[in-house]
Structure formats: C-alpha cells, structure tokens
Amino acid sequence: MGDRQVNNLEKGYKAILEFVDRMEEITQLQDRVDITSNISQIWRVFSAEIQNAIHLDGCALFLVDETSQEFVLKHADPISIAESVPKEVDLQIACGMFAWVIKRRKPALVPALFLKNNKTLIMLPLVTIRHILGMVVVVTSIDESLITHENIRVLGMLAKQCALVMDNFLLYDRLRKEHEHLQRAQHQILQAEKLASIGRLTAGASHEILNPLNILSGYVQLLQMHPTLDDKSKQYLDVIQDQVERIAGIVNSLYRFSRPIESRKETFSIHEVIDRVVRLFGHERRNDRIQWNLQVETDLPLLYGNPDAIAQVFVILFSNARDAMPDGGTLTLEARFLPDSAKPDRGWSGLVRIRVADTGIGIREEDLGKIFDPFFTTKQHQNGTGLGLSLAYGILQEHEGTIAVESRLNEGTVFTITLPVHIGEVREAVAPVLDIPNS
C-alpha cells in the first residue's frame, strides 16, 4: 500500500470520526429540548445549534400563522436582521422560491435578492408529515458554491428535529387548551343542572309552605283583634306577624326563582326600564349615600322580552351594590349597543351591554364562583336569602343573555350583562330624559 493511500485512508477515517462527533452533539439536543416549554425556548436551542453548524450572519424563524396562513417572523438572531430579512423573504415569496422549497421539503441554497454583498440564504423548511410549520432562513456570507454537502445535511437534520419538536409542542398546547375548554363547559353544565334540580324541588316545597303560612297569618290577625289583649301579648303578636310576613317573602321569592318566568314577552325600551328602577331606588332613604353615575347611550335599540323581569335584575344588582357600600360610594351604570358582536345566524343584530359597577367591599375570590348558586349568601346577618343573583341569572338565561362578574376586594365589583338585540328592532329615536336622583 502506498503512502498516499494510507494518508487518504487516515484522512477519511478522521472525517468519519468528526462526523460521528457531530451526530452525537445533535442527539444531545434531545436533553436540552426536553426542558423547553414554549416555541421561543425551543428556538433558542436550535438557533444556537445552527450557529454551531455553520458560519453565519444570522438566522430567523418564520412560522405559518394559523389564521392568516402567512409566514410571520417570530425570531431573529441577532435582532439587527429583523428588519432586512422579512423584506428578503417577501421577495423570495413573490418569486415563488419559498413555496418551491416548502413543497420539496428539503433544504435549499438561494442567492439573496434584497440583501447586498452576495449573501446566501439557506432555507430550511420546517415540515412534518402532518403540518407545514414554517421556515428557518439562515443568512451567510459564505459563497453558495463553497458550502459543503455536510453543512447542508447537518442543517437539514437540525431543521427536521426542530420541526418535530415544535409540532409536538403545538399539538400538546392545542390539546391542553381544548381540555381546559371542555372542563369549563363541563363545569357550566354542572352549574345549570344544579340550578334546574333545585328549581324543581323548591317549586313544590314553597307552595306547600305558603298554604299553612296563610292560615297562620290569618289566625294571628284574628288574635290581634281580640279585645282583652294586654300590651305585651299585642307586642308578641306583632313580632309573630312580622316574622310570618318575612317567611312569606322568602318563600315567595323562592317560588318566583324556581317557577319558569312568565313568558309574557314584548318589545320594550331598556331605557325606560333603567329609568324606572333608578327612580325607585333614588326615592329610598337608605340609598341616600350613593352617588349615581349614569352613562347610558341615548339611542339604544329596543329589546324583546319581559321588562318586569329585567327590571328585577336591576333591583337585585342595585341592592347588592348598596349593601356592598355601607358607608356610601359610587354606583356606575353604563349601557352601550355593540353591533359588532352580532350573530346573524341566531337572528341577532348585536348586543346591549350593561355594566353595573360599585366601589364597595368586593367579593372574595373563593366566593366568586359561587355567587350565582341559589342560597349562597354573605349577608346571613342582613336577612339575605342567597336567591337574588340566582334569580338574575335565570332571568338572563331566559332572555338569551349573559351575566358575568369581576371583583377586587375593597375596590369594588362589576357586573356585566348582555342582552341580544334582534334583527329588525330599531334604535330609539328619542331617549327618555333620565331623572337622575341627587345629582
């Protein structure tokens, strides 16, 4: 064997060892990628690896946006290329190069069109069997004809790994979101079921209680008319009568809550309803310390439903706001028409959104999930029945509306109601002038 041959063999042997080393390095990627938890972290690992593999000016990650289906720049290393590379990519997309590389699913070297000084682009498509994720664009000053087979193969392998890892991450992320969504939906169904079963139960029970209560009340009244009654007995009977009436009140509202709301529906002005309830409240003495802040759009559209039921919702919300502000505060009521949230498929042209905000004590976070549950109350000592918000919830459901709450302890609570506006309901031409109490 000649010296030259031995020399060649040694060279080849060395080259193989080098390549094996490279491969080993790449497989160690796995460990570093394993601990990543988002696309940026994954990119950081691969970007470092790409910079190891070839001498470059920079590299950029483009991902396909799910909604627009366009290539969007996600990361650029170094950040200084973030401006020029998208311009380059736009040109490459325009001339069909991008699509060609993606379709061929293999790395390609492309002369730069926008970047000056004979830069070369190495396009590494990020594709898996299932998805086209995007493209890594490497910018280098090495002349395209001097980049070796090995360079391209290593970069190709990196891109493949990167695509797999990102695809797995995206799939996992989507699964996680769907799972959360399902859990929320399940929770809502449970809530609705609970409300429904309590409703059936109480409808029957409250009727049974009201009957004997009426008899009780009748006899108390008879007793009160008795001429030989001493003062003390009269006083006791008054207390009994008061408490009987209270029981009747509680049972009545229970009954109303459980019974399907009367389906007497009509076209009504939400303006008038708000006006009526605000006036009613303004007249009550115990509401004197409330500052009213009314921001009601003047030309809200007419709504379809039961105005008395909607009025009741406001009574409930205002009462709660008042109770939350024992030392006074500001009660803000804001009503707006949102045509953008229209759902024409359901016959809606938009929503009326009403927000009722107080500056009161707020609701504890652990209670927020329970406030729409029947019998849940924080006002045991103030004769709360825990039925108000359940009732409001039921009324809004009946009207295809929603109610939501946000609260900060010691800062205040905001209830947001939406009610659908049915297509064809016109906007009120002239708004009734609101009589704002104590303002």
Add this chain to the structure above:
Amino acid sequence: MVPQHLKNVIQRINDLPTLPRTILRISELVNNPKTSAKDLAKVITDDQVLTARLLKLVNSSFYGFPQKISTVTGAIVLLGFDAIRNLLLTTSVFDLFSNKYKANKELQEKFWDHSLGCAIGAKAIGGFLKSEQVEELFVAGLLHDIGKIVEMMIMPQEFEQAVQKTRDEPITIYQAEEQVLGFTHTEVGRLLAEKWNLPTKLSHIIAHHHHPIKAGRFVDETAVVHVADIFCRALGLGSGGDERMTPLDMEVWGRFNFSSQVIDYLLQEIDQTFSDISSVLVATKAAEHSI
C-alpha cells in the same frame, strides 16, 4: 459470495458498457461530506454534453422550479447534491441502453414505459405519504427492473423463452426466469447496481422489490416501489415482460392501509402524469436528436 448460477451472468455483465467516468467521479464526490458545490460543478462542466443535459432537465417541469436555472452551480445548490447525482445517473443509464441494442426493440420500449410508469407511481405514492425522497423514489422506480434489460441484452433468446413461457403457462415472469434462466432479474439487477457502484439504497430496492420485507433498513422505500409496480400493471402502463400481475405482498400492503378513495386518487394521478410526461419525453427526445 456470488452464487454459482450467476457466475455466467457476471462474466457477461462485465462486457456491458460501464457508466461514464464522469458519473462515477460525481458519485464519489457526493459520497464525500467535504464536497462543495464548486468541486462538483467543476467535474460536471468539464463534460459539455452532461452540462447541457443537466440544465435542460433541472429546468423541466419535473422539478417545477419557479425560475430559470442557468448555471451548473445554481442547479447543484438549489436541488442538492443527491438530486444532481440521481439525475445524471438516470440519464446515463438511459443512454447506455437505448439505441445500442436493437434486439427486442418493441419489448424494450414497452419495458421503459413500465419503468417510467413505476417511477411516476413511486413518486406519487411518496408524495402522498409526504416523503422527502420523492425524487429518489422516482429514480428507484425507473431502475427497479434494470435486471430485465440486462437479460434482454446478454441472453436475448433465453429471455424471449421466459417471456413465451408466461404466455403458455399461468406463471409470472419472475417464476419463468427462475425456471428458464435459473435466476431472476432482481439478482441480475443487483449485480449491475453493484458493478456500477449505485447507492446502496438503490441496489436494495432493485434486489428486493418483489419481497420488500427483505430490504432491511430500506423496507419503506422498497415497499413504495413494490406497490407502484403493481399499480402500473393494474393501469396497463407499458409491460414488465409478462401481462400478469405480480403478487401483492400483503404484509407490505397492510403497512400502507390505503383506503379505496386513496387508491382511486393515486391511480388517477399516475395515469394522468404518465400521459403528460411521456408526451414531454417524446418531444424532448426528438429535440435532442435534432441538435
């Protein structure tokens, strides 16, 4: 170790033309990881015929490149080293076998049609499976029956006998070869592939395309060619020597699990592409002759 019954064939394969030195040199370069496009381009541009052909082919609709490629270096960097090697290899193989042997002219043409159909089929199936190696699969499909061409050339009478046997008896060409020649085109094909130093993957596919499970780490690629072969026979594209269906390997078929809609789609795709490409090829050939 070469089996005894093939010794005779080997002797005669040695008489077959070898691949041009340039192609062998290119293969060597592509196998070396330190090769750059510049090194490869230098070897190619030394051969003017090869250069002209390369540029014509890379600009054909097969690669569907959006712009015109005007330099060899441009072609190499854009398509990659393997693609260039495969492309030049294919054209050289075509060169070696066309026009030089006049025997069995009609059969040869039908045979090339079958090979082209199988190449298109392998590419279509690969594309459907989102494989990254559709171009390699195309070459593999084109060369999978290369052993038959060798048989036609070095033992035309015996091969004709085998073909006749498939007409008289209910057997496939594969079985007839075994009976008449004592070996099959897959073994001969493999010998040629090794003599020509074709990539290992190609020689495995050629050797095992009737029994892909035996192809070791290339079983997936071989399976694609196996199924493409059968699709082409079903479509009646060209002829593999006999007019019979080769048995479908059920284990391989099970791996794909194609639904009937997918099969319909693939068959249609293959049929359509075949008629498109073969008309283009005829035109290209005519043009080349007129140069």
